[in-house]
Amino acid sequence: MSKCNSKQYESDVMVVPTSCLHNCGGRCLLRVHVRDGEIIRVExxxxxxxxxxxxxxxxxxxxxxxxxxxxxxxxxxxxxRGEGKFERISWEEALDKVASEMLRIRDAYGNSAILLLAGSGNAGGTIHGPGPVKHMLAAFGGFTNTWGVPSFEGTIFASLATYGTPNTGNSEDDFLNSRMIIMWGWNPAETIQGQITNPYLARVREQGTRIVAVDPRYTDSAALFAQQWIPTRPGTDVAMLIAMAHVIITSNLQDQAFIDRYTIGFNQYRDYVLGVEDGVPKTPQWAEAITGVPATVIADLAHEYATSKPAALVFGLGPARSAMGEQCARAANVLTVITGNVGIHGGYACGAMFYDAGGRTRRRRPAESRNPVEQGRPPIRSALYKLEEAPVPNTAQIHGNKAYDAILKGRSGGYPADIKMVYVVADNPINQRDNVSKAVKAFRSLEFVVVHEQFMTATASFADILLPVNTFMERGDIASSPQAHFYLPGIIESRYESKSDWEICRELSKKLGISETFGDKTEDELLDQTARARGLDYKVLKRDGFIKTNWSEPIVAFKSQIEDPENNLFPTRSGKIEIYCEHIAEMDNPLLPPIPKYVNHWESFDDPLVARYPLQLITSHYKLRTHSIYFNIPWLKEIEPHSIWINTADAQARGISDGDLVDVYNDRGRIRIPARVTERVMPGVVNLYQGAWYIPDENGVDRGGCANMLTKDEHSPGGAYPFNTALVQVELAPQG
Structure with a gap:
């Protein structure tokens, strides 16, 4: 364990350690300089x-x-609603109004009429964010909840189906043991997927390890680390991965001993790949017509990966945010499996990439939901409910991407509730879920909306009561990552009249007649309890600010299962890696095959809709925002203005020059934004960074550049949000 103390370097300046607590993928150390109760500098x-x-x-x-x-x-x-016109009221008035509306709606329609839309924007710690709101609403008699994680639901599904767990990653220092790394849709230089990933990748590059990037864009990660960039059409990754499997199997490069000992279902997968099942061999030539990647490039990459063991294929979360997202994630998992790159140093199992460190144990799901509305409800059809580590969405819940449809249609549309009220916490759902236009319509139809927020976001402007919440700099908390545990001391007093989510719920619970819900423990007592549950000495953590986690050797997922399989089964139903998943087979859904397959989907490159909307849209994560957080920070806007990336050939065909104001549109909406003409995105594809704020003009054209004006409010069969599946057209904006 290593640690760092707060210290005073000037008579009136204190340097206080804390951690950045927004959902970017990392937990980084901040050294905050404080003078007279004001933060003057952040290092x-x-x-x-x-x-x-x-x-x-x-x-x-x-x-x-x-x-x-x-x-x-x-x-x-x-x-x-949506005008953003509000008047100031007291906390007493605000909470009285929220309580009276909650009581009215519950008594008139039942608890299921209250929909919670909760995200991770103001979360990341332990006692603030959605947690206290869920606790309060459950004590109030229940609520309608959503299921599906926007960031990685498809990836989680694939990890569970293959390995039985989302804990499939190796620690970053193990990349030093790899002979080859494939960064497939993985862009850690911008997304900060773990705080120490980039320094280790830099060392890997310096030691001469071969790194290949597969992505529709030439990302910052490709520019920094890779020797080769292979662009592939969005939504077609699974075809390329399956074609690589074809090369490996027909060249007898698979690790058959590994397959025979640790897996089930290889024969079924082999028959599909070779065309025995359907008469279509999944050759590189077959994949070239789908992906746009030359067959020779696919074959060369397959040979190189299979013969460079140990090799790390790291499949990012972005490709699985698509209409059939779980298929590409499963295909990536299986490619690592058939080459024997699972459970060994220098290999990588793909999957959700989580790993255990610091003595933390794997999360097990509760035996039953604590939400009374959900108790006794069966799992949804696509739930992997027989797996111990799987979340189990139930039929009382609504997929997060169907929330707006559910609000508008209710039980008559096949949904489990008639929604009359929405409670929003740590989220900006109008901006950050697919199909903003439908979101606006849905929010306008509600009887009551309450929002916890820090700024006047798109969602905040639709609130009936708007409650200001404080930031992680203004409240106490504990945050953990594989690399460290952090104490967040509440460095300054809460600004203005803002309160924490926990404080708001504690006070609101009294007005709802459930005052016992939060008891009489102080914030500090709750944090002490949290620290002890994690095996931490709270006094030491408070004194030192953070404790870095050290391990004697790189952490490797499934190492014990590979070294001692008789005593360490995989947490699947079979106890082995499941190339063929019987649990999925039982669902009997042709769109969810028990082996990974290429399944064509709506708004793909070959959809007839390309006659009207010929460009594939991807909505990448942005290095200057965490989802919609930081959009309004001038410093960050100065670094790189928001724009849409368009390939030079596509721009020339439309008379577009770099910096021109363009309209990007489809049947769902229209945005107006500057064009960035570049060779860093492949032809036929445009990239619009997600998270920009929805700012409509008088004609309904979004001038903020919100990507979800253009995306579709559907989900994949396994629950993935299709943020990277959409067809659009781009043209010069009207003059004047």
């Missing part, structure tokens, strides 16, 4: 390696904390 880790160094987002946090447009006090809507 990052300057201690021992490996350093947990913050990016521009974390370093800019002072600008966010003291932003002039922070929400300062509770407000009540006085204009139309």
């Amino acid at each position: 990052s880790d300057n201690g021992a390696e490996p350093q947990l160094r913050a990016c521009a987002r974390g370093r800019s946090y002072r600008k966010r904390l003291y932003a002039p447009d922070r929400l300062k006090y509770p407000m009540r809507r006085v204009g139309e």
Whole structure:
């Protein structure tokens, strides 16, 4: 364990360690300089390696904390929903109104009429964010909840189906043991997928290890680390992965001994790949017509990967955010399996990439939901409910991407409830779920909306009561990552009249007649309890600010299962890696085959809709935002203005020059945004970074550049959000 103390370097300045707590994929160390109760500077880790160094987002946090447009006090809507017209009221008035509306709606329609839309924007710790709201609503008699994680639901499904667990990753230091790394749709230089990933990838590159990037874009990660970039059409990754399997199997390069000992279902997969099942061999030539990748490139990559063992194929979360997302994630898992690159140093099992460290144990699901509305309800048809580590969505829940449809249609549309009220916490759902236009229509139809927020986001502007919440700089908490545990001390007093989610729910519960829900423990007592549950000494953590986790050798997922399979079964139903998943087969859904397959889907490159909307849209994560957080920070906007990436050939065909204002549109909406003409995105594909704020003009054209104006509110058969499945057209914006 290594640790770092707060210290005073000037008589009136204290440096306090804390952690950045928004959902970017990392937990970085911030060293916050405080003078007279005001934060004057934010630095990052300057201690021992490996350093947990913050990016521009974390370093800019002072600008966010003291932003002039922070929400300062509770407000009540006085204009139309979405106008953003509010009046200031007291906390007493605000909570009285929320309580009276919750009681009215419960008594008139039942608890299921209250829909919770909760995200991870103001979360990341232990006692704030959605947790206290869920606890309060359950004590109130229940609520309608959503299922599906926008970031990685398809990947989680694939991990569970193959391995029985989402804990499939190796620690980042193990990349030093790889002879080859394939970064497939993985862009850690921008997404910060783990705080220490990039330093280790830099060392891997310096030692001469071969790195290949497969992605529709030439990402920052490709530019920094890779020797080769292979662009592939969005939504077709599974075809290329299956064609690589064809090359490996027909060349007898698979690790047959590994397959025979640790897996089930290889014969069924082989028959599909070779065309025995359907008469269509999945050759590189077959895949070339689908992916746009030359057959020779596919074959060469397959040979190189299969003969470079140990090799790490790291399949990012982005490709699985598509209409058939679980299929490509499963195909990536299976490719690592048939080459024997699972459970060994230098290999990688793909999957959800989580790994256990610091003595933490795997999460087990509760025996039954604590939400009374859900109790006794059966699992949904696509749930992997027989697996111990699987979340189990039930029929009382609504997929998050169908929430707006459910609000508008209710039980008559086949949904489990007639929604009359929405409670929003740590989320900006109008902006961050697919199909903004439908979201606007749905929110306007509701009887009551309450929102916890820090800024006037798109969702906040639709609230009836708007409650200002504080930031992680203004409240106590504990946060953990594989690399460290952090104590967040609440460095300054809460700005203006903002409160924490926990404080709001504790006070609101009293007005709802459930005052016992939060008891009489203080925030500090709750954090002490949390620390002890994690095996941490709370006094030491408070004193030192953070404790870095050390391990004697790189962590390797499934190492014990491979080294001692008789005593360490995989947490699947069979106890082995499941290339063929019987649990999926029992669902009897042709769109969810028990082996990974290429399944064509709506708004793909060959959809007839390309006659009207010929460009495939991807909505990548952005290095200067965490979803919609930080959009309004001037420092970050100066680094790189928001724009849509379009290939030079596609731009020339439309008379578009770099910097021109263009319209991007389809049947769901239209945005107006500058064009970035570049060779860093493949022809036929445009990239629009997700998270920009929805700012409609008088004609309904979004001037903020919100990607979800253009995306479809559906989900894959396994629950993936299809943020990267959409067809659009781009043209010069009207003059004037």
